[in-house]
Structure formats: structure tokens, C-alpha cells
């Protein structure tokens with residue numbers, strides 16, 4: 587597999603930290619790896635991103651475009667009353683600030699014919715704006731279930747035959763609307779789309795017809811993932827195999843078993859202690875009663 591180009595690696599490993607946002611380095615690398623694999627396999631198309639915040643992921647996606655590919659993004663920007671669940675918190679940005687952030691890294695005047703902006707709620711989007719040929723489609727706007735559901739349905743309609751959709755926060759317990767909506771659509775369309783990769787708070791979905799190809803891509807990531815010190819696992823979801831790639835901090839965070847055992851041990855220590863205390867209290871009570879009754 588072709589390695590990620592050096593200018594893109596430099597953005598991920600050095601410059602990305604200067605742009606506010608939630609994109610993790612591991613997630614950025616996974617997205618870049620998948621995009622490079624697509625390009626190598628001759629998969630061409632456009633890129634769409636819902637929920638850009640300050641442009642942390644947008645810059646990466648724009649760098650990943652090849653010659654005639656376009657990127658189109660959607661965010662409510664300063665119109666935060668449209669941000670019904672306050673996704674992104676209070677530090678969201680204006681469209682002009684977003685443009686300035688992105689332009690600094692892309693060195694092109696934005697917007698242009700290869701970089702288009704829909705400054706509005708994703709609720710206003712339809713297929714004529716999103717178009718049908720997206721090879722990468724990121725969804726990280728509102729996290730409310732009805733809006734995520736609409737975004738996901740639109741992304742499926744706008745996905746090219748061999749493209750993939752990237753959801754954020756599917757396993758984030760603070761945003762349950764995401765997993766509710768994504769699972770609902772996945773179950774309903776289980777013959778059409780399916781997840782193939784989970785990692786670094788991203789959840790990757792492709793058309794069922796492309797599952798084998800995406801599994802081969804994730805399989806070929808193993809060596810590099812291990813070199814990065816990441817853990818590579820396999821699991822099953824909705825009856826289909828899915829790869830899980832995460833780093834050591836995720837492994838210890840999600841290692842509930844160890845935490846649960848410790849918790850159990852503590853409970854046992856407390857129970858034994860309380861039991862002994864009860865026995866001692868009973869003996870003391872009987873001793874005192876003996877004294878009183880002579």
C-alpha cells in the first residue's frame with residue numbers, strides 16, 4: 587500500500603495540533619490510509635463533510651483530494667441557534683475564521699470550484715447539493731438522533747459505489763443519539779451498507795458490495811498499526827466482521843474487566859470487614875448484657 591504522502595503526514599503529526607477540534611491523530615491517520623488506498627485503487631470522487639468546527643478534519647480531507655476532486659462542507663458556523671444540541675460546545679467558529687484557518691494550510695483562495703461551502707444546517711441539504719459521487723463522507727454535525735439519521739440517509743444516497751462514510755462519536759456515551767440513529771439506519775439497510783472499521787472515535791461504513799475490499803485494506807494496515815503501537819482486534823457487529831484499531835489509552839480506558847475485578851475485590855474487603863465488625867459488635871453486646879444481668 588502506498589504510504590501517506592509526507593506533506594499530509596506533516597499536517598497530521600505536526601500542524602494539526604494548532605487547529606482546535608476533536609480529531610485524534612490516530613483517526614486522522616486511519617482516514618488518510620483509507621483515502622490513499624482508494625486513490626491507489628483508482629477510486630475517484632468528491633468529499634463531503636458535515637460539521638467542520640475550525641476545520642481540523644477539513645484541512646486533512648482537502649489535502650487528500652486528487653486533481654479533479656472537490657470537497658464540499660456544511661456547518662451552521664455563527665448561526666448557533668441552528669445548533670440545537672450545542673454540538674462542538676461554545677467555541678464554534680464563524681465562516682470567515684474557518685476559511686482563514688483552512689486557507690493557511692491549503693494555500694488557495696476559498697471558496698473556489700474545488701472547495702465549496704454550505705453555511706447552513708445540514709437539515710437544509712438535499713442530494714442536489716451533496717451530489718452522488720462522494721468517496722469520503724464525514725458526519726459530525728448535530729448529534730441529535732433525528733438529524734444524524736437524516737444526515738446518514740443523505741450520505742448513503744450521496745455515496746459513490748466504492749466510497750465510505752465516517753461517523754464520529756458512535757461509542758461516545760455523552761452523545762447517545764448518534765448510535766441510536768446510525769444503528770437504526772444500519773439495521774434497516776443491512777443489505778446495502780455495513781460498518782467495517784472502528785477506531786479512535788470514528789466508525790467507518792461502506793456499501794456491503796465493497797466490504798471485502800475494505801477488509802483487505804484494514805488487514806493491510808495491521809503492520810503499520812502495530813508499528814505505531816496500536817492494538818488491532820476483530821469483532822462482529824450486525825452479524826458482520828469489523829476491525830477495531832485503537833491505541834493503548836483506549837485499551838486501558840475500555841478495559842472494564844480489570845476495573846470491575848478491582849471493584850469486586852474492594853466490595854469483598856468491605857463485606858468481610860463489615861462481617862467481622864458485626865461479630866465483634868454481637869460479642870460486645872452479649873458481654874455487656876451479661877454484666878448488667880449479673
Ligand SMILES: C[S@@+](CC[C@H](N)C(=O)[O-])C[C@H]1O[C@@H](n2cnc3c(N)ncnc32)[C@H](O)[C@@H]1O
Nearest residue numbers: 607608609637639661662674707708726727728
Ligand atoms: C463536534 S463539532 C465538529 C468537529 C470537527 N469534525 C472536528 O474534527 O474538529 C460539531 C460542529 O457541527 C456544527 N453543527 C451543529 N449542528 C449542525 C447542523 N444541524 N448542521 C450543520 N452543522 C452543525 C457545529 O457548529 C460544530 O461546528
